[in-house]
Amino acid sequence: GAVVSQHPSWVICKSGTSVKIECRSLDFQATTMFWYRQFPKQSLMLMATSNEGSKATYEQGVEKDKFLINHASLTLSTLTVTSAHPEDSSFYICSARDQGQGIDEAFFGQGTRLTVV
Amino acid sequence: GNSVTQMEGPVTLSEEAFLTINCTYTATGYPSLFWYVQYPGEGLQLLLKATKADDKGSNKGFEATYRKETTSFHLEKGSVQVSDSAVYFCALKSAGTASKLTFGTGTRLQVTL
Numbered sequence: 057g058a059v060v061s062q063h064p065s066w067v068i069c070k071s072g073t074s075v076k077i078e079c080r081s082l083d084f085q086a087t088t089m090f091w092y093r094q095f096p097k098q099s100l101m102l103m104a105t106s107n108e109g110s111k112a113t114y115e116q117g118v119e120k121d122k123f124l125i126n127h128a129s130l131t132l133s134t135l136t137v138t139s140a141h142p143e144d145s146s147f148y149i150c151s152a153r154d155q156g157q158g159i160d161e162a163f164f165g166q167g168t169r170l171t172v173v
Numbered sequence: 174g175n176s177v178t179q180m181e182g183p184v185t186l187s188e189e190a191f192l193t194i195n196c197t198y199t200a201t202g203y204p205s206l207f208w209y210v211q212y213p214g215e216g217l218q219l220l221l222k223a224t225k226a227d228d229k230g231s232n233k234g235f236e237a238t239y240r241k242e243t244t245s246f247h248l249e250k251g252s253v254q255v256s257d258s259a260v261y262f263c264a265l266k267s268a269g270t271a272s273k274l275t276f277g278t279g280t281r282l283q284v285t286l
Binding site: 060062065090092097098099100102105149151161162163164165166167 | 177209214215216217218219262273274275276277278279
């Protein structure tokens, strides 16, 4: 299957700083990428849908000014957690939609564990 | 709105035991249903899917049947292996939602020798 690479796998940052997480589709182009957040023992919660060349669509209750999403190319979307606080500590997962060659499937990155201290 | 409910884990089984992980859903219309697996340190991988009622998805010995009458998509495997130890997520996608997936909470499976 297609490969989606997410970086970094884990990051520890101080309160008040910003952290950028990258999501890359390595062998296909993705006009649409998704960002999820997962709390311990809970399901993946969709945060936003990232569309190449346009503004991201955020789910209800997700602060767009706090979670900045940029999808500047067909293979890269970034999520920046601004002014991070301990409550932002979580597992963040991206997925990229592959619509090439008659398929329509979402492929996932390996996730990023963010710890804010 | 859409929701997915799956059994809480962890599920601990001996190798070659029979596996069932229950999954039920609530959705409008006719969603597509999926099982994803997440091995330690890796991203989610699509395990199998079914797009309409009575379809059976199967892969790597796992199978699940789309039961509209019971709104269920239970995952089964006849004989698990240690290498099947992972977290399994049930998910659905409603038609026309541009691949937006709604996930269950995940069920951790631990298979021992």
